[in-house]
Amino acid sequence: MRHSSFLTRRHVLLGGVAAGLAGLTTYRALARQGGASSLMGLEGLNAPVEVLEDQWGVPHVRAASVPDAFFANGYLIARDRLWQLDFEYRRALGRLAEVYGPDCVPSDTASRLFLFRGDAQAEFAALPPAVQACARAYVAGINAYLARINTGEEKLPAEFNIFSYHPLEWDVLDLVRIRAEATGNTKAEIRHAQLAAQDALAYDALIQPLRPAHTLRVPDGLDVHAVTEQDLGLFGVLQDGPSLAGLHAVPSPNEGDHRRANEGSNAWVIAPTRTATGRPILANDPHLSFGSPGPRHVIHLTAPGLDVIGGGAPGTPGIMQGHNAHFAFGRTNFHIDQEDLFILRTHPDHPDRYFHNGRWVEMEHEEISIAVRGGPAQSVTLRYAAQGPVVSADPARNRAVAVSATWLYPGANGMLANIGINLASDWDSFRQALKLHTSPTNFTYADTAGNIGWQAAGGLPERRNGYDGLLPAPGDGRYDWKGLQSLDALPNSFNPARGWFGTSNELNLPADYPYEERCVSYEWKDPYRYQRVAEVLQVSPHATVADSVALQHDTLSHLALSVVQLLPEVPAPMQAEAALLRQWNGRVEATSVAAALYEVWWTRLNTLFYQALVPENLRSLLPQPLNASVLLAFLQKPDSRLGATPETQRDALLVKAFQQAVEELRDRLGPVAAAWQWGTLHTVQLRHPLHGVKAVAEAFQPIGGETARSGGDPYTVMARWYNPDLSEKALAQGRNPYAVTGGASYLMVCDVGAWDNSLFLNFPGQSALPDSGHYADVLQLWLKGAMQPLPFSAKAVQAAARHHAVLYPKGKTL
Secondary structure, rough: OOOHHHHHOOOOOOOOOHHHHHOHHHHHHHHOOOOOOOOOOOOOOOOEEEEOOOOOOOOOEOOOOOOHHHEEEHHHHHHHHHHHHHHHHHHOOOOOOOHHHHHHHHHHHHHHHOOOOOHHHHHOOOOHHHHHHHHHHHHHHHHHHHHHOOOOOOOOOOOHOOOOOOOOOOOOOHHHOOOOOOOHHHHHHHHHHHHHHHHOHHHHHHHHHHOOOOOOOOOOOOOOOOOHHHHHHHHHHHHHHOOHHHOEEEEEEOOOHHOOOEEEEEEEEOOOOEOOOOOOEEEEEEEEEOOOOOOOOEEEEEOOOOOEEEEEOOOOOOEEEEOOOEEEEEEEEEHHHHHHHEEEEEOOOOOEEEEOOOOOOOEEEEEHHHHHOOOOEEEEEEEEEOOOOOEEEHHHEEEEEEEEEEHOOOOHHHHHHHHHHHHOOHHHHEEEEOOOOOOEEEEEEEEEOEEEEEEEEEEEEEEOOOOOOOOOOOOOOOOOEEEEEEHHHEEEOOOOOEEEEOOOOOOOOOOOOHHHOOOOOOOOOOOOHHHHHHHHHHOOOOOOOOHHHHHHOOEEOOHHHHOOOOOOOHHHHHHHHHHHHHOOOOEEOOOOHHHHHHHHHHHHHHHHHHHHHOOOOHHOOOOOOOHHHHHHHHHHHHHHHHHHHHHHHHHHHHHHHHHHHHHHHHHHHOOOHHHHHHHOOEEEOOOOOHHHHHHHHHHHOEEEOOOOOOOOOOOOOOOOEEOOOHHHHHHOOOOOOOEEEEEEOOEEEEEEOOOHHHEEEEOOOOOOOOOOOOOOHHHHHHHHOOOOEOOOOHHHHHHHHOOEEEOOOOOOOO
């Protein structure tokens, strides 16, 4: 919290304030009571707005109009997360190099290449008037906070002073221009083509099995022998993010691929017929990479026609996961293949011409200049083909590559989708709002009338000529997309007969869904988390909020129990350790010795079976680890790939991996097995993204460390994943391969209709400012799974209030 006139540190009773927000008399009275202090000159605010903050720094906003509530949304996110907000804004606009130097030029180029090129003003004007008004107000709120910095009424966060720069002023049309949501499988497309070139496509199933069952097909006319990693070009740069190596911010090995392989979420809804109270329950815990600051900011926005609370993403107006007065809503990653690579044949004498629909066509060009700190601006030419941005070119081979992406289409204004969702009042208006939502998402729903539902949403391409999007396609026009399919082409469910619905990123297309025709995706997460959720919900006829909290923190691993069953007899010196596993209950708890032994063993056996199953000449194409469900199936039923006696060979490798695990644990944690607790390895430490810069590291101390010990793994409902890189390079860097790198930082369980019973956590805290009091105040609660109340009613909000302020329009005085 900033020490400024914005927030007083007085505990006051605030009854009667909301009714008088529109009048000057009330806030004059508050000032006399010492209950609030004024903010002068907030351009863009129409009437006074009251802000009550609870003990976790969650602002509860009371405004006289919906746009004013969104103004406060923008203002408060700028107050709490200004550097995060500005960094992501600059990254999306391609303006990092002007602050961080030439290493960022490639990512700036990629970001600018994928900005929306249509008429942004027309796109914005086509949005519902309420969405336009709220978007304008949100941006005005951010800029109002920046104006206070300019006048010296607020201080810049430390990062801006360390790097001597100023945050950008926001433009509402940038919320239309910024589109890039690179979530697809284009790296896999390259891999598939390279495997096809070696007649080795079948090996890909070891890494990414296709679900539903599907045969990889090479599109007619694609020269798989010509495909290389360089074809991905600037799209690969976009996916990997900006390089900050010049600031000593070196990422972990394969960090981007590791993140994409693990990010997901859990969500479930339970109908009133299966709860103890007769009210629906909605639970959601998005799984994202951990960081400081965290990915979610919690806020409560109230105005006539609006009353919504939950977690939002800095830079995106409104609430992503939460509830309003009518219904609760959650989300997990759905899987839609939203991006495809198209190989263009370019003219030998004119490399900016490509063959399309029977003729040579000139690429569109855009010349841009990228400002670079410490050096001259760099001129860059952006190129575009019929399919989309051109990400790479090889004139010597008469070749270029373009990308089609659903999120570049007109109308795909996903950054503004939350506004309509927040303003919706029932299932129909909720689904209508989802038509603007572009990223592939499972939305869960539960309302005060007792209804529950699920709707898959996101841009779904309509492909041509049987193209499935799993390999690059020739860019000659035969495989160009027809456009986007409607929301109705995606599955949904309303009041399912079984009384509950859950989603954990598993294949959840209904059995009768025309998946070959609509070609949604063939790449889904393993079903272990979903199977555990289903197992619990199916036997819970009287579910409670506490039950859902417990399920969000459930660490039972059926995968682990299945693997442990396969452990053969081991040599005598390791029989005591083997007994630990055989007696284990399968719960991956922080205090469990058996869990530590299992996780290290699992990591080691994955490596050994990777080496046994993947030919050496393919290992540069097929990244570790092996898919968990594929590996388990192979362990249970090995075949001739292990030789003439596959069971014997399997057992030998299982024992070898177990021996390696015991030796590793003795080396890491000492000779006494009782000290081998999983949490000792599976620790949580969050650092600032720029912690490699000494001044940043000094200003922003790490959160957590060796004492922040966690349970869970990638396959438990309480998903806490790690990057098990045991390469010499990774170990030489001193990395802990079992440290937690991601999971659920925001958790929420809603008691639908009795909203004040709802619970949440937001790790590590609301603020990115170390002196705020809310920088890391949730760490210990999060480690314990101690969910906190999420007050919603006026009475509950008032009772929870710890700090109070009133935002004033420009020109008003006390």
